[in-house]
Amino acid sequence: MGRSPCCEKSHTNKGAWTKEEDEKLISYIKVHGEGCWRSLPKAAGLFRCGKSCRLRWINYLRPDLKRGNFSDEEDELIIKLHSLLGNKWSLIAGRLPGRTDNEIKNYWNTHIKRKLLSRGLDPQTHRRRQENPKEITDQSTDEEPSSQINLELSISLPYTSDDHRKPEGLPEFSPMMMNSSFARISTDHKTLCLCYNLGFQRGQTCACQSMQRPQVIGFCRPL
DNA sequence: AATGTCATCAACCGCGACCGG
DNA sequence: CCCGGTCGCGGTTGATGACAT
Numbered sequence: 083m084g085r086s087p088c089c090e091k092s093h094t095n096k097g098a099w100t101k102e103e104d105e106k107l108i109s110y111i112k113v114h115g116e117g118c119w120r121s122l123p124k125a126a127g128l129f130r131c132g133k134s135c136r137l138r139w140i141n142y143l144r145p146d147l148k149r150g151n152f153s154d155e156e157d158e159l160i161i162k163l164h165s166l167l168g169n170k171w172s173l174i175a176g177r178l179p180g181r182t183d184n185e186i187k188n189y190w191n192t193h194i195k196r197k198l199l200s201r202g203l204d205p206q207t208h209r210r211r212q213e214n215p216k217e218i219t220d221q222s223t224d225e226e227p228s229s230q231i232n233l234e235l236s237i238s239l240p241y242t243s244d245d246h247r248k249p250e251g252l253p254e255f256s257p258m259m260m261n262s263s264f265a266r267i268s269t270d271h272k273t274l275c276l277c278y279n280l281g282f283q284r285g286q287t288c289a290c291q292s293m294q295r296p297q298v299i300g301f302c303r304p305l
Numbered sequence: 306a307a308t309g310t311c312a313t314c315a316a317c318c319g320c321g322a323c324c325g326g
Numbered sequence: 327c328c329c330g331g332t333c334g335c336g337g338t339t340g341a342t343g344a345c346a347t
Binding site: 307308309310311312313314315316318319321323324325326 | 328334336339341344345
């Protein structure tokens with residue numbers, strides 16, 4: 083038994099995409115828009131599975147992609163966001179206009195990890211790397227932002243309008259973060275909406291109020 | 306010039322979440 | 327509530343190019 087395949091493997095291409103395949107995908111999405119990836123390949127005349135089409139579009143063909151090297155500002159933003167969100171690449175990508183989760187994940191693994199290690203920081207914890215456990219406990223005054231903030235991301239009950247406030251101790255965010263999805267972070271047992279923290283009015287930038295299952299997960303999408 | 310090693314990144318895979326019947 | 331189909335995410339792989347020997 084087991085999981086059924088996402089598509090008919092014997093009739094699908096794999097590996098690198100050809101120019102012709104790219105053109106077919108682009109022209110189809112231009113006319114019909116994104117979505118329904120399962121049926122898209124057949125409709126677009128592609129011998130690819132829907133997942134492959136989706137990935138190719140999102141990571142490579144989308145017209146709003148930035149491409150090119152990451153700036154120092156982006157580097158630092160990724161590091162800060164990673165210290166807040168961990169390996170939630172899609173959330174991080176949502177705050178870097180024109181960058182994809184895959185791109186950021188690759189960039190993290192190839193560049194930023196090394197950058198942090200050269201600074202003597204652990205890429206996962208963002209704390210100073212110490213051999214001696216005692217020294218770790220002694221670094222409570224570490225200047226890294228992640229050590230000053232309760233960064234716990236938690237699943238929480240939907241907040242009321244009163245929760246749309248910026249609690250004490252919340253980190254400052256740059257306008258670059260304003261892109262797609264916003265996280266609601268629980269700090270000191272209080273749930274907050276990040277877009278409100280960034281200065282937007284309720285309902286202006288996110289769809290918190292209309293989340294379908296706000297009680298299940300604390301993330302929401304922009305309007 | 307040939308070969309080996311390393312770095313990069315596009316693409317794949319498997320799983321969990323979501324959603325409609 | 328359950329089930330099956332679909333989507334999206336994160337980890338991993340493999341092809342390719344750059345650089346070193």
